[in-house]
Amino acid sequence: MFPVVCTAFAALTLLGACAQPAGLGGGGHAVTTEAVVPSPSGWDAFPVDRVPRPIVVVSDGMLGFVAADRGQATGFRTADGKLALMTGRIELAAPLPETPATVAVEPPGGPFTFPALRADEAFAYLRAHGSPANAPGARPAPVRVTSITLGSAIFSTDRGPLRLPAWLFGAPDLTGELAWPAVDKTAFWRYGEPNDVATISPAQLSRDGRQIRWAVPGNGTCPSNPVRRYWVEVVETRTTVAVTTVSEIVSTPGPEDREQPCVLMAQPAEPYDVELAAPLGNRIVIGHIDDAPAPDTEVSPTP
Numbered sequence: 202m203f204p205v206v207c208t209a210f211a212a213l214t215l216l217g218a219c220a221q222p223a224g225l226g227g228g229g230h231a232v233t234t235e236a237v238v239p240s241p242s243g244w245d246a247f248p249v250d251r252v253p254r255p256i257v258v259v260s261d262g263m264l265g266f267v268a269a270d271r272g273q274a275t276g277f278r279t280a281d282g283k284l285a286l287m288t289g290r291i292e293l294a295a296p297l298p299e300t301p302a303t304v305a306v307e308p309p310g311g312p313f314t315f316p317a318l319r320a321d322e323a324f325a326y327l328r329a330h331g332s333p334a335n336a337p338g339a340r341p342a343p344v345r346v347t348s349i350t351l352g353s354a355i356f357s358t359d360r361g362p363l364r365l366p367a368w369l370f371g372a373p374d375l376t377g378e379l380a381w382p383a384v385d386k387t388a389f390w391r392y393g394e395p396n397d398v399a400t401i402s403p404a405q406l407s408r409d410g411r412q413i414r415w416a417v418p419g420n421g422t423c424p425s426n427p428v429r430r431y432w433v434e435v436v437e438t439r440t441t442v443a444v445t446t447v448s449e450i451v452s453t454p455g456p457e458d459r460e461q462p463c464v465l466m467a468q469p470a471e472p473y474d475v476e477l478a479a480p481l482g483n484r485i486v487i488g489h490i491d492d493a494p495a496p497d498t499e500v501s502p503t504p
Contacts (some may be wrong), residue, residue: 247440249483253313255390257359265354265380281341282374289331290343304366316385323368323381346370354380361402399488410480416470417446427453445489
C-alpha cells in the first residue's frame with residue numbers, strides 16, 4: 202500500500218479528499234460539501250450495486266485490433282482502407298459463423314457468463330462505427346471482410362485493460378484483424394458511447410480501495426515557463442469520484458529566462474496519492490484538469 206498524503210473530510214453523503222503535491226510541496230486543498238448534488242455527467246444512475254458490475258469501455262473504445270500472428274502491428278495496407286473504415290464503407294464477403302448462446306468474461310470479481318452478441322450484430326456495429334461525416338465527399342473502395350472468427354481481444358475499460366470474447370474480422374486491406382466484443386450489449390454501460398471516465402487499473406488502487414495513485418503534470422525544465430503548484434480536489438458521491446487537478450502559478454520567469462529558447466515537449470507526469478473517504482468499490486472515476494490560476498495568486502516575475 203502506498204502512503205496516505207492527506208486526511209479526508211466528510212459532510213453528509215458527499216465526501217471530500219485531498220492529495221499532497223510532490224515537488225513544490227505546500228498544504229493540500231480539501232473539498233467539503235453540505236448538500237447532495239447529482240453525479241457528474243449523469244453518472245448518478247450508474248448501478249454500483251449490480252453484480253456483475255457493468256463493463257464500462259472508456260472513450261470510444263468498442264473497436265479493437267488484433268495483431269497478425271507474424272508479429273506485425275495491426276493497421277491498414279493502404280490509406281484508402283483506413284478511410285473506408287472511418288466512413289463506414291465495409292462490405293461483408295464471408296459466411297456468418299454460428300453464435301454460441303453465452304460467453305465467459307473475467308472482469309474484476311469474475312468470472313461471469315453473459316449472453317453472446319451475434320456475429321451479424323457485431324458486423325452492423327462495426328460498420329456503424331464509421332460515418333461519412335468523418336470525411337465528407339470521400340468515396341474510397343469499401344473494405345471487404347473475408348473472414349469472421351470468434352476469438353478474443355483486449356479492450357480499454359475504466360478498470361484497466363480487459364480481455365473479452367470478440368468477433369474478429371479479417372480483410373485483405375488489414376495487417377491483423379478488427380475486433381468487436383462478442384458480449385451482448387446488456388453487459389455494458391453506455392454501450393458504444395464516448396464518455397468522460399478515467400481509467401483506474403488495479404495497480405493504481407490500494408488494497409483497501411481508499412487510495413488512488415493519480416498523476417498530475419510536472420513543471421518540466423523549461424526556464425521560460427511559469428512554475429505551477431499542483432494539487433488535487435476530490436468530490437465523492439454514491440456513484441462517482443470526481444478528481445480535479447488544480448494548479449496555481451507560484452513564480453514566473455524573469456526577463457533573462459523569458460528569452461531562453463525552449464524545446465516544446467510533453468511535461469512529465471508526477472504521481473499523487475489521493476485518499477478517499479470511502480472505498481472506491483464499483484464507483485465511476487471522472488478526471489478533470491483546471492489549469493486556470495487560482496484567485497489571488499498572481500505573482501511578480503522572479504528577479
